[in-house]
Amino acid sequence: MSMLRSARAFAAIRPTRLLRTYATEAAVPAGSSGKLTFSLALPHDVLVKNETVQQVNLSGSSGDMGVLADHVPTIEQLKPGVIEVIMTNNESKKWFLSGGFAIVNPDSSLNVNAVEAFKLDEISPELVREKTQEAERIISGSGSEEEKVAARVQLEVYEALQAAL
Numbered sequence: 380m381s382m383l384r385s386a387r388a389f390a391a392i393r394p395t396r397l398l399r400t401y402a403t404e405a406a407v408p409a410g411s412s413g414k415l416t417f418s419l420a421l422p423h424d425v426l427v428k429n430e431t432v433q434q435v436n437l438s439g440s441s442g443d444m445g446v447l448a449d450h451v452p453t454i455e456q457l458k459p460g461v462i463e464v465i466m467t468n469n470e471s472k473k474w475f476l477s478g479g480f481a482i483v484n485p486d487s488s489l490n491v492n493a494v495e496a497f498k499l500d501e502i503s504p505e506l507v508r509e510k511t512q513e514a515e516r517i518i519s520g521s522g523s524e525e526e527k528v529a530a531r532v533q534l535e536v537y538e539a540l541q542a543a544l
Contacts, residue, residue: 420490438460
Protein backbone atom coordinates (compact mmCIF):
# COMPACT_ATOMS: atom_id res chain seq x y z
CA MET A 380 0.00 0.00 0.00
CA SER A 381 1.48 3.34 -0.99
CA MET A 382 2.02 6.16 1.50
CA LEU A 383 -0.71 8.26 -0.13
CA ARG A 384 -3.16 5.38 -0.02
CA SER A 385 -2.32 4.79 3.68
CA ALA A 386 -2.97 8.44 4.48
CA ARG A 387 -6.33 8.31 2.68
CA ALA A 388 -7.27 5.12 4.56
CA PHE A 389 -6.45 6.80 7.86
CA ALA A 390 -8.41 9.90 6.87
CA ALA A 391 -11.44 7.72 6.12
CA ILE A 392 -11.51 6.11 9.58
CA ARG A 393 -10.50 9.02 11.81
CA PRO A 394 -13.15 11.03 13.62
CA THR A 395 -14.34 14.07 11.72
CA ARG A 396 -12.96 16.33 14.45
CA LEU A 397 -9.41 15.41 15.40
CA LEU A 398 -7.96 18.35 17.28
CA ARG A 399 -5.44 18.60 20.06
CA THR A 400 -6.83 20.71 22.85
CA TYR A 401 -5.58 21.80 26.24
CA ALA A 402 -7.49 21.74 29.49
CA THR A 403 -8.72 25.16 30.54
CA GLU A 404 -9.90 23.99 33.93
CA ALA A 405 -9.37 20.55 35.31
CA ALA A 406 -12.37 18.90 36.87
CA VAL A 407 -11.42 16.84 39.91
CA PRO A 408 -12.58 13.28 39.28
CA ALA A 409 -15.05 11.75 41.69
CA GLY A 410 -13.24 9.74 44.33
CA SER A 411 -9.97 11.62 43.84
CA SER A 412 -7.71 11.82 46.87
CA GLY A 413 -6.18 15.05 45.60
CA LYS A 414 -2.72 13.59 46.30
CA LEU A 415 0.12 12.80 43.92
CA THR A 416 2.03 9.55 44.40
CA PHE A 417 5.61 9.69 43.12
CA SER A 418 8.19 7.03 42.24
CA LEU A 419 11.70 7.48 40.84
CA ALA A 420 13.42 4.36 39.52
CA LEU A 421 16.79 3.61 37.96
CA PRO A 422 17.77 0.30 36.33
CA HIS A 423 19.75 -0.66 39.43
CA ASP A 424 17.86 1.11 42.24
CA VAL A 425 14.58 2.65 43.35
CA LEU A 426 15.24 6.10 44.83
CA VAL A 427 11.64 6.97 45.73
CA LYS A 428 8.75 4.51 45.91
CA ASN A 429 5.08 5.51 46.09
CA GLU A 430 5.68 8.63 48.17
CA THR A 431 2.89 11.17 48.53
CA VAL A 432 4.11 14.56 47.30
CA GLN A 433 2.62 17.95 46.55
CA GLN A 434 4.18 18.62 43.13
CA VAL A 435 6.92 17.44 40.76
CA ASN A 436 8.65 19.77 38.27
CA LEU A 437 10.25 18.12 35.22
CA SER A 438 12.32 19.13 32.22
CA GLY A 439 10.63 17.38 29.32
CA SER A 440 11.42 17.29 25.63
CA SER A 441 8.33 19.41 24.93
CA GLY A 442 9.20 21.89 27.69
CA ASP A 443 9.20 22.22 31.44
CA MET A 444 6.13 20.98 33.27
CA GLY A 445 4.76 20.81 36.78
CA VAL A 446 2.74 17.76 37.79
CA LEU A 447 0.09 17.96 40.50
CA ALA A 448 -2.55 15.48 41.60
CA ASP A 449 -5.18 14.71 38.95
CA HIS A 450 -2.86 15.80 36.13
CA VAL A 451 -3.81 14.81 32.60
CA PRO A 452 -2.33 11.34 31.88
CA THR A 453 0.89 11.84 29.93
CA ILE A 454 4.06 10.13 28.79
CA GLU A 455 6.94 12.59 28.48
CA GLN A 456 10.52 12.03 27.40
CA LEU A 457 12.85 13.83 29.80
CA LYS A 458 15.81 15.93 28.79
CA PRO A 459 18.95 15.97 30.88
CA GLY A 460 18.06 18.31 33.72
CA VAL A 461 16.72 18.79 37.20
CA ILE A 462 13.65 17.12 38.63
CA GLU A 463 12.29 18.96 41.66
CA VAL A 464 10.00 17.15 44.07
CA ILE A 465 8.03 19.34 46.46
CA MET A 466 7.04 17.28 49.46
CA THR A 467 3.77 17.69 51.37
CA ASN A 468 5.62 19.73 54.04
CA ASN A 469 6.90 22.11 51.27
CA GLU A 470 10.44 20.72 51.54
CA SER A 471 12.09 20.51 48.13
CA LYS A 472 14.27 17.62 46.90
CA LYS A 473 16.22 17.91 43.65
CA TRP A 474 17.94 15.34 41.46
CA PHE A 475 19.79 15.73 38.21
CA LEU A 476 18.61 13.18 35.64
CA SER A 477 20.56 12.30 32.51
CA GLY A 478 17.24 11.77 30.73
CA GLY A 479 14.45 9.24 30.91
CA PHE A 480 10.67 9.07 30.86
CA ALA A 481 7.89 10.40 33.07
CA ILE A 482 4.55 8.63 33.07
CA VAL A 483 1.59 10.41 34.63
CA ASN A 484 -1.16 7.87 35.29
CA PRO A 485 -4.92 8.49 35.61
CA ASP A 486 -4.77 7.48 39.31
CA SER A 487 -2.61 10.55 40.21
CA SER A 488 0.62 8.60 40.27
CA LEU A 489 3.81 9.72 38.57
CA ASN A 490 6.53 7.23 37.65
CA VAL A 491 9.89 8.57 36.52
CA ASN A 492 12.34 6.12 34.99
CA ALA A 493 15.88 7.30 34.36
CA VAL A 494 19.24 5.74 33.55
CA GLU A 495 21.08 7.94 36.07
CA ALA A 496 20.01 10.31 38.84
CA PHE A 497 22.14 12.24 41.31
CA LYS A 498 21.14 14.49 44.19
CA LEU A 499 21.87 18.00 42.99
CA ASP A 500 23.64 19.04 46.19
CA GLU A 501 26.14 16.15 45.80
CA ILE A 502 27.48 17.36 42.43
CA SER A 503 30.78 19.25 42.30
CA PRO A 504 30.58 22.36 40.06
CA GLU A 505 34.38 22.27 39.59
CA LEU A 506 34.30 18.68 38.35
CA VAL A 507 31.45 19.52 35.95
CA ARG A 508 33.52 22.40 34.50
CA GLU A 509 36.52 20.07 34.07
CA LYS A 510 34.45 17.39 32.35
CA THR A 511 32.82 19.99 30.08
CA GLN A 512 36.23 21.22 28.95
CA GLU A 513 37.42 17.64 28.44
CA ALA A 514 34.41 16.84 26.22
CA GLU A 515 34.96 20.05 24.22
CA ARG A 516 38.62 19.08 23.67
CA ILE A 517 37.62 15.66 22.36
CA ILE A 518 35.05 17.19 19.99
CA SER A 519 37.52 19.68 18.54
CA GLY A 520 40.44 17.21 18.53
CA SER A 521 41.58 14.62 16.06
CA GLY A 522 39.92 11.60 17.69
CA SER A 523 37.69 9.09 15.96
CA GLU A 524 34.13 9.95 14.95
CA GLU A 525 32.85 7.50 17.56
CA GLU A 526 34.76 9.33 20.33
CA LYS A 527 33.42 12.67 19.11
CA VAL A 528 29.81 11.42 19.10
CA ALA A 529 30.19 10.12 22.66
CA ALA A 530 31.76 13.45 23.70
CA ARG A 531 28.82 15.39 22.18
CA VAL A 532 26.38 13.36 24.29
CA GLN A 533 28.52 13.96 27.39
CA LEU A 534 28.74 17.67 26.58
CA GLU A 535 24.94 17.94 26.39
CA VAL A 536 24.66 16.40 29.86
CA TYR A 537 27.45 18.55 31.33
CA GLU A 538 25.96 21.75 29.90
CA ALA A 539 22.58 20.86 31.44
CA LEU A 540 24.37 20.17 34.74
CA GLN A 541 26.13 23.55 34.62
CA ALA A 542 22.81 25.28 33.99
CA ALA A 543 21.26 23.41 36.95
CA LEU A 544 24.06 24.38 39.31
